[in-house]
Amino acid sequence: MENYFNKIIELFVKSDVSASSQNEFYRWLTGDKFSREKDRVLRDLWDNMAENKPAEVSSETQQSLHDVHKKIRQRHRKVNTKLLRFWQISAACLLIALLSALYLTDKTTPAAADLIELYAPTAEMRHLTLPDGSEVQMNSTATLLYPAQFTGKSRSVYLIGEANFKVARDAEKPFIVKSSDFQVTALGTEFNIKAYPGDSTLSATLLSGSVEVKFNHLSSALILEPNEQLTYNRFTKTESLDRPDISDVTAWQRGELVFKSTTLEEIIAVLERKYPFSFVYALSTLKEDKYTFRFKENTSLPEVMDIIVSVSGSIQYRIEDDTCYITSL
Amino acid sequence: MNTESYVREFEEIFIQYFPKVRTFAAILLKSEQEAEDVAQDIFVKLWEQPDLWEGDLVRNYLYTMVKNHVFNRIKRKKIESRYIQSQINLQSLEEMTEFKDPLNEIYHEELQLLLKLSLEQMPEKRRQVFEMSRFQHLSNHEIAERMNLSVRTVEQHLYLVLKDLKKLLTIAIFLIKF
Numbered sequence: 001m002e003n004y005f006n007k008i009i010e011l012f013v014k015s016d017v018s019a020s021s022q023n024e025f026y027r028w029l030t031g032d033k034f035s036r037e038k039d040r041v042l043r044d045l046w047d048n049m050a051e052n053k054p055a056e057v058s059s060e061t062q063q064s065l066h067d068v069h070k071k072i073r074q075r076h077r078k079v080n081t082k083l084l085r086f087w088q089i090s091a092a093c094l095l096i097a098l099l100s101a102l103y104l105t106d107k108t109t110p111a112a113a114d115l116i117e118l119y120a121p122t123a124e125m126r127h128l129t130l131p132d133g134s135e136v137q138m139n140s141t142a143t144l145l146y147p148a149q150f151t152g153k154s155r156s157v158y159l160i161g162e163a164n165f166k167v168a169r170d171a172e173k174p175f176i177v178k179s180s181d182f183q184v185t186a187l188g189t190e191f192n193i194k195a196y197p198g199d200s201t202l203s204a205t206l207l208s209g210s211v212e213v214k215f216n217h218l219s220s221a222l223i224l225e226p227n228e229q230l231t232y233n234r235f236t237k238t239e240s241l242d243r244p245d246i247s248d249v250t251a252w253q254r255g256e257l258v259f260k261s262t263t264l265e266e267i268i269a270v271l272e273r274k275y276p277f278s279f280v281y282a283l284s285t286l287k288e289d290k291y292t293f294r295f296k297e298n299t300s301l302p303e304v305m306d307i308i309v310s311v312s313g314s315i316q317y318r319i320e321d322d323t324c325y326i327t328s329l
Numbered sequence: 330m331n332t333e334s335y336v337r338e339f340e341e342i343f344i345q346y347f348p349k350v351r352t353f354a355a356i357l358l359k360s361e362q363e364a365e366d367v368a369q370d371i372f373v374k375l376w377e378q379p380d381l382w383e384g385d386l387v388r389n390y391l392y393t394m395v396k397n398h399v400f401n402r403i404k405r406k407k408i409e410s411r412y413i414q415s416q417i418n419l420q421s422l423e424e425m426t427e428f429k430d431p432l433n434e435i436y437h438e439e440l441q442l443l444l445k446l447s448l449e450q451m452p453e454k455r456r457q458v459f460e461m462s463r464f465q466h467l468s469n470h471e472i473a474e475r476m477n478l479s480v481r482t483v484e485q486h487l488y489l490v491l492k493d494l495k496k497l498l499t500i501a502i503f504l505i506k507f
Contacts, residue, residue, distance in 0.1 A: 004439040011446040
């Protein structure tokens, strides 16, 4: 008697029904009686519904896809803490892979992928145009490895430290920046990556366009939206997604120094890269207090230190030749 | 599979099937918003199951998923099982439609629902006349007075309703009978 079932579902689907009919229909539909027959009708209905052609993507579907990516990302933020140990192992593996890749290119396959190394020394920045026209601004002590020609299916570069990328558009060849803990894939876009080996946190910030951040683990990929910053803390093993002030993120490119609730230890790590001085201090003299500072471009080290010392109230400093000594007051 | 092709493959499946899943949920739930929620939840889950992403497998999986999600939502709505005025006994149903069948007893619930749904398809006045006649058991005269119609018009309405119902049931039964 499948025609009854057919007819009922057809009538319900094709017309506006009253609330009471809707209730009665639902009770009937989800009831246990004749569940196989009802399932067969529903499956027929499903089978006869058209699928979408790839070329015809409505803006509603685009919006839904966008929402779904967002939900996936939120879900992964919850799941990811479980994967963190895996992260670190993969980070180590990546470094080894990177080093051996370097070694191999050096020794055996010079023609295939000749990597060029660019190093921005302490207290200096470097600007570079890659073979595909993409532009890279490198912060002090950052190292970038890139091929003389992008010959493969993607444009891959390796970064240690901090750099800003303005990627030339090439939809066929995604641009990939690999760093110790994650890799960022972009088509045509601008973003900033900070991944210094000694720092407690790593971050990727998207300025425009769209990028995907992959944490050296297959199932944990995140897609960033403009102005979003992903930060991973190597010590607390947590990650967070923020919307920072973009002018703070790009401050270093203009020679400015911006610290947002940062410990003195972290501040000194940045100063060590920015200024041609060695810092000598005992960790015990630095408290865990966090500070927020903003220094204009071309601020000298004594000017920076004067302010830090007076704000902290617990330390003093002196500069001898190219060494800066920090002691408790 | 690297991340890039993972995302690309997911998006291809999304574009092909998302509208279908959404529409299927919408016609059953009769709510665009609920259908969108259901479809999005399903694809968030699908993201983590790349081993299901191939043609027939994904089609079957999505059907099962969308059906379960829709049924769960329906059950959560707490459908009251109140008996409504349109409940009529089997005997009068058979009388009305001049259609007697031993199977009618088994499919009593289906027949009731079919009757209720098809009545709603009919013009308002016709449906009112029918309900007064068969559910409230008013005479054609009484109906004519209440509705401000001639008795002839009332008779005409009733005739058309019965004709429609008979047609509906006969079509529904026809293939099984012969």
